[in-house]
Amino acid sequence: QQPVxxxxxxxxxxxxxxxINCSSSKALYSVHWYRQKHGEAPVFLMILLKGGEQKGHDKxxxxxxxxxxxxxxxxxxxxxxxxxxxxxxTESAGxxxxxxxxxxxxxxxxxxx
Amino acid sequence: xxxxxxxxxxxxxxxxxxxxxxxxxMKGHSHVYWYRQLPEEGLKFMVxxxxxxxxxxxxxxxxxxxxxxxxxxxxxxxxxxxxxGDSAAYFCASSVFPGQGYTxxxxxxxxxxxxx
Numbered sequence: 001q002q003p004v005x006x007x008x009x010x011x012x013x014x015x016x017x018x019x020i021n022c023s024s025s026k027a028l029y030s031v032h033w034y035r036q037k038h039g040e041a042p043v044f045l046m047i048l049l050k051g052g053e054q055k056g057h058d059k060x061x062x063x064x065x066x067x068x069x070x071x072x073x074x075x076x077x078x079x080x081x082x083x084x085x086x087x088x089x090t091e092s093a094g095x096x097x098x099x100x101x102x103x104x105x106x107x108x109x110x111x112x113x
Numbered sequence: 114x115x116x117x118x119x120x121x122x123x124x125x126x127x128x129x130x131x132x133x134x135x136x137x138x139m140k141g142h143s144h145v146y147w148y149r150q151l152p153e154e155g156l157k158f159m160v161x162x163x164x165x166x167x168x169x170x171x172x173x174x175x176x177x178x179x180x181x182x183x184x185x186x187x188x189x190x191x192x193x194x195x196x197x198g199d200s201a202a203y204f205c206a207s208s209v210f211p212g213q214g215y216t217x218x219x220x221x222x223x224x225x226x227x228x229x
């Protein structure tokens with residue numbers, strides 16, 4: 001089952017904040033976040049492991065609630081370069097196919113000047 | 114250090130022809146994943162390979178599609194007798210270790226297949 005991302009789209013002005021959520025119905029081992037600009041490859045942002053770790057990357061950070069099987073991506077003081085489609089990819093607990101990611105449908109983020 | 118290299122970037126095939134997509138992983142990476150992305154949609158897992166082994170092909174259509182990752186050379190995704198519905202962007206990703214959160218997967222630029 002595909003994780004569900006919300007919202008589907010966000011429109012911001014430069015400097016505003018946004019939160020993108022990713023929710024799964026399966027037990028997760030890790031969550032991976034990527035950003036993709038139109039016509040380009042997905043670019044890795046960060047991995048979160050089970051254990052509720054919160055990680056940061058410049059003004060982009062994320063959390064992972066293992067019990068709720070949810071992850072959130074936080075973008076603060078957004079810049080024009082943040083525009084793109086954000087995907088969460090989930091790695092399920094158990095099984096043998098580590099590294100196989102199931103991606104959400106994406107959240108389109110548009111930042112205006 | 115070159116990233117994941119995919120070629121060709123764009124491929125046009127007539128219905129019924131064969132399409133061959135190539136992926137060279139990052140240096141030192143021995144795990145390759147293929148994903149398909151339809152227009153305006155997310156990435157869908159197709160197949161996971163290590164050198165000379167298919168580990169998980171649960172996302173591959175049963176017919177016409179095959180993948181390999183030989184001991185030498187790039188990974189190849191082959192689509193035989195292409196149909197219009199095969200038109201999509203095909204992305205390859207590679208990683209060092211297969212997961213358990215230890216490492217991230219890096220994506221190539223993708224091959225955009227158009228079937229006419």
